[in-house]
Amino acid sequence: MALPILQKQIKMENSKEMSAWLEDFGLDHPLVIAGPCSAETEEQVLKIAHELKDTDVTVFRAGIWKPRTRPGMFEGVGAIGLDWLKKVKDQTGLLISTEVANKDHVKLALEADVDILWIGARSTVSPFIIQEIADALNGTDKIVLVKNPVNPDLALWMGGLERLYSANIKKLGVIHRGFSTYDKSKYRNNPEWQIAVEFQNKFPDIPLICDPSHIAGRRDLIFNLSQRALDLNFDGLMIETHWDPDNAWSDAKQQVTPGRLVEIMNNLKIRKVTTDEKSYQLELETLREQIDVSDQIILDALGKRMKVAESIGTLKKGNNVAVLQNKRWNEILQTMKARGGERGLSEEFITRIFKAIHQESINHQEKVING
Numbered sequence: 254m255a256l257p258i259l260q261k262q263i264k265m266e267n268s269k270e271m272s273a274w275l276e277d278f279g280l281d282h283p284l285v286i287a288g289p290c291s292a293e294t295e296e297q298v299l300k301i302a303h304e305l306k307d308t309d310v311t312v313f314r315a316g317i318w319k320p321r322t323r324p325g326m327f328e329g330v331g332a333i334g335l336d337w338l339k340k341v342k343d344q345t346g347l348l349i350s351t352e353v354a355n356k357d358h359v360k361l362a363l364e365a366d367v368d369i370l371w372i373g374a375r376s377t378v379s380p381f382i383i384q385e386i387a388d389a390l391n392g393t394d395k396i397v398l399v400k401n402p403v404n405p406d407l408a409l410w411m412g413g414l415e416r417l418y419s420a421n422i423k424k425l426g427v428i429h430r431g432f433s434t435y436d437k438s439k440y441r442n443n444p445e446w447q448i449a450v451e452f453q454n455k456f457p458d459i460p461l462i463c464d465p466s467h468i469a470g471r472r473d474l475i476f477n478l479s480q481r482a483l484d485l486n487f488d489g490l491m492i493e494t495h496w497d498p499d500n501a502w503s504d505a506k507q508q509v510t511p512g513r514l515v516e517i518m519n520n521l522k523i524r525k526v527t528t529d530e531k532s533y534q535l536e537l538e539t540l541r542e543q544i545d546v547s548d549q550i551i552l553d554a555l556g557k558r559m560k561v562a563e564s565i566g567t568l569k570k571g572n573n574v575a576v577l578q579n580k581r582w583n584e585i586l587q588t589m590k591a592r593g594g595e596r597g598l599s600e601e602f603i604t605r606i607f608k609a610i611h612q613e614s615i616n617h618q619e620k621v622i623n624g
Contacts, residue, residue, distance in 0.1 A: 265456075275426070284462065285492070286350060287312075288301060288314040289301055290466075291319055291504075293502050301313075302341040305511055306345040312347065312348040312349070313341050314350045314491060315334065315349075316329055316503070317330065317331065317334040327503050335361060338365065338367065339366070351370065354373060355386065363390075369398060378403055378404070388420060390417070395424065396425075399414055399417070403433045405448055411452070426461070427461055428464050429461065429462070430464035430468060436604065440468055440470060443468075449485070449487075464492075470506060472498065495510070496510060496511065497510075566617060566621030570622045586607055590603050
């Protein structure tokens with residue numbers, strides 16, 4: 254019986270060289286990737302590109318193949334759009350980028366000399382798709398960006414990068430485009446900033462780019478999301494831009510005009526990572542000490558709450574009562590939302606926090622009941 258062939262994996266560790274491709278651009282501002290969600294016509298692509306030519310945009314983006322959620326939606330013009338992208342590069346000098354989702358896309362994109370390839374969220378969720386793309390790109394000198402998977406799974410996101418890294422692809426970066434959620438939210442995809450921050454902590458030198466268009470799902474939120482990303486030390490932005498957004502063939506609500514993009518770029522504030530100013534450092538240290546004290550109080554309160562939950566578990570066990578009490582849980586959640594609002598805390602934040610606390614309480618009660 255033949256033994257399965259194991260894919261050789263090279264351990265990926267952070268290094269300064271990982272940011273070299275971005276530093277080579279020599280930019281004095283964050284990297285900006287902009288262009289339409291979808292390439293629709295040659296005229297549309299070139300019109301947008303020429304309007305972006307003399308701005309802070311370094312890379313022109315356009316979807317050639319569009320992996321849509323449901324069939325029957327516009328799924329891209331296909332390979333002919335690559336010819337339009339080549340004209341963009343020739344006429345404007347902008348670098349060009351597009352999404353690839355399989356080995357055939359990779360082959361055609363490389364033949365068209367596309368500068369930056371990105372892997373979309375629906376592809377990142379599948380190790381099989383990522384491996385196919387990695388094999389097709391093996392050893393390439395092109396820049397490859399990986400969007401976060403649809404669901405908030407940091408290990409899956411990092412796994413996609415590791416497969417590409419093991420295929421001797423060294424010019425890597427990631428795109429944070431938010432995560433799907435069933436919860437009510439003003440965003441199309443919840444930012445879940447803490448996941449991007451955790452990625453930064455593990456790989457601080459891999460360029461991190463924010464896609465506020467897909468997080469927002471609506472153009473009026475893009476500026477604030479872009480500013481938040483820069484405040485969190487993101488290295489760049491990918492913003493969908495169309496000369497006539499309302500009539501775009503896909504994702505019309507989240508695209509901005511080139512003129513609006515320039516306004517966004519001009520109004521964004523690039524903040525220093527830190528400063529050596531003595532008065533600042535002293536005040537910051539005092540405030541951080543207050544945060545540390547508050548965090549300890551929170552942990553102590555949670556510990557006490559779980560002890561009470563265990564006592565409730567003991568009571569339920571003695572009376573043969575089920576752990577989950579939906580009516581009680583809904584009452585708690587509604588009360589906490591109201592009290593949170595009085596303290597300037599959003600419903601979204603309160604819901605996420607108390608869902609986690611509720612689940613931990615259930616875990617403690619189940620240990621008692623099943624122990």
